[in-house]
Amino acid sequence: MKHAGAWNMLTAAVCVALLGCLQAQELQGHVSVILLGATGDLARKYLWQGLFQLYLEEAGKGHSFRFHGTALTSTKQGQEVIAKVLESLSCPRDTAPGRCAELKAQFQQLSEYRRLKTPEDYLALSKDIEARVQHEGLQEAGRIFYFSVPPFAYADIARSINSSCRPGPGAWLRVVLEKPFGHDHRSAQQLATELGSFFQEEEMYRVDHYLGKQVVAQILPFRDQNRKALDGLWNRHHVERVEIIMKETVDAEGRTSFYEEYGVIGDVLQNHLTEILMLVAMELPLDISSSEAVLGHKLQAFRALRGLQRGSAVVGQYQAYRGQVRRELQKPDSFHSLTPTFAGILVHIDNLRWEGVPFILMSGKALDERVGYVRILFKDQVYCAQSEKRWVPAQSHCLPQQIIFYIGHGELGSPAVLVSRNLFRPSLPSASWKEVEGQPGLRLFGCPLSDYYAYSPVREQDAYSILISHIFHRRKDSFIAMENLLASWVFWTPLLDSLAHEVPRLYPGGAENGHLLDFEFSGSHLSFSQPPLEQLVPGPDSAPMPSDFQVLGAKYRDSPLISAWPEELIARLAGDIEAAAVRAVRRFGKFHLALSGGSSPVALFQQLAMGHYGFPWAHTHLWLVDERCVPLWDPESNFQGLQAHLLQHVRVPYYNIHPMPVHRRQRLCAEEDQGAQAYAEEISTLVTNSSFDLVLLGMGTDGHTASLFPQSPVGLDGEQLVVLTTSPSSPRRRMSLSLPVINRARQVAVLVMGRMKREIALLVSRVGREPRKWPISGVRPDSGQLVWYMDYDAFLG
């Protein structure tokens, strides 16, 4: 009884502290929030406000709180900064001024600043929390550590928390991490491993603040609540394209040391825009509140993303950027940053739902407006016989049909969900979303606002406040799971690598950009619509431009050599292959083409897929020159590359496609499965004299061709048409056409591209026929013709 009395008194005391005793329920435990980097920019701008919001929402529901702002700053200085921040906090709009002052005072009382630097400081903090909990007769519910610090500080802090600041048994620990999480796949993996040695995955909350934006957070619920209307629409048959856009007017001044490392792709596309892409593209789980189901479906969508190529992106840099970098990073005038501050990316998703639908991702600094949105534009397959003046927005299928998740800013000035009236009336939770009031004269995406059903949040909330509340409520679906993070880096890293030396297009910034950054796409290729502003007048010392060269006709190893800049070269080769195909079909009724894999032919495949309408695909047989011993669906498979870049865009009859049988009886290239013999038989049966009409080869930096490698006699002579070989690099097991069958071809084309091939190209130009050392030197068609196609980088260096 004595205890009960004391308990009542204590409850009463706590209630006084908590929001003037707002219907306090049973006490659920004490929560400590430790904000690391509490005096920094993000904390001052958003996090303290988010914590205040958390306090307002939760304190009356039974938890007690204490907020520890921490940093490396001295106690006195830190306290001053925090005092100022706390003073500037704002209350919900409908709070009376007196009440607001009261609430702020309560929050201020529960907030403190302390310097947190050494492991001892962490231990002291832990002890203080324990002492307070004990002293006040409370139970500890848990601790939230919010890392608002640069990533290089993560490991030390994590170690200190883990070793001396974990709560005792029965209480939870949550650590909140801010991006950047690495700058490529490897560094993200490293960081993940490091943090994983201190915390469980379930303890980590990786923030992408875009997931806290009200409209972004509404994408899945919107899809869920409108399943009936969307089921038939949300797919490649109806969606023309999807645009995921974040435009900013600000530039990177003051942040160039960060920006130099990440650029717009690492800063925005890899995280914010990719997350949005997933929310739009993933299959909808039955239960969207299950974070496991959401993650599973996201990962599935990640797996269906088609790999990005250099040609999937256009990049730009605002003109003032390099000056800012030189100033802020003390670089000499000769320093030229190649960091993109603008990027447009074309993404394709190779699955049944999205095959062929372009997803455009775009973001940039120093643009003409600040706005963010996702626009899903539906196909227009209607011809309207009636005059435009009779079109009625709610019924007419002649007007554009689109769904827009308007994230914020822009002409509308607030977040909103817009659905064209001629699509369907959407359902949104009426307690939190209201219809937008008309704004006469306002046009969005080509239509007056009145053409849309438009909804905006009843109460606009900042993303960080929402996320902080979700951390408290353990809503893990609003955060980035490690697998999700790594999948995103797997997708972006190859593009970042291929752009590393790309010179971005310079743009003046703001409205002056005009149409300079407009871009267009065709197939999987993206390019700026306009030529660059500068007039490129090659001076005496300047590097040669593509237009300075003609396609060069010459000889290489006594065979014809075509040399040109890459685009021209590929165009020429594609034209030659088409001509050979047309000739062969005219004479024999079919064309047998054997293709190599790897990266060089990708551009050729794309070119053939895009521009060669006269190609007799229906009469073409496609064979593989070589294959890696991986399943055919593996991204490393040559067949997979052929499939992604060519086969899925052209109409080759299915029975004319001849992948190499590397995967038989669920085994890869087992001798006893006789895959090589089976392929050889197929060739002998279908190809007259086993003589292909055209064989396309490449040349490796070690002089290998097909999968015939130096220092190995396999496949260099003899009767075998197809052989199993071993590559020095992974995957090591290969299947390959043999040199004799290659040399039996009517035509052999060898495509050699890139500066990396310069040395071997030079060497091979001088050597005789020594296939054991350089298998490529053994390529000499018995009676056919050999032509070398080399770009200037390979040929001239």
Ligand code: BG6
């Ligand atoms: C951040 C980026 O993640 O998002 C910034 O680092 C960018 O470069 C910011 O300006 C944009 O966020 P918001 O909420 O202003 O759209």
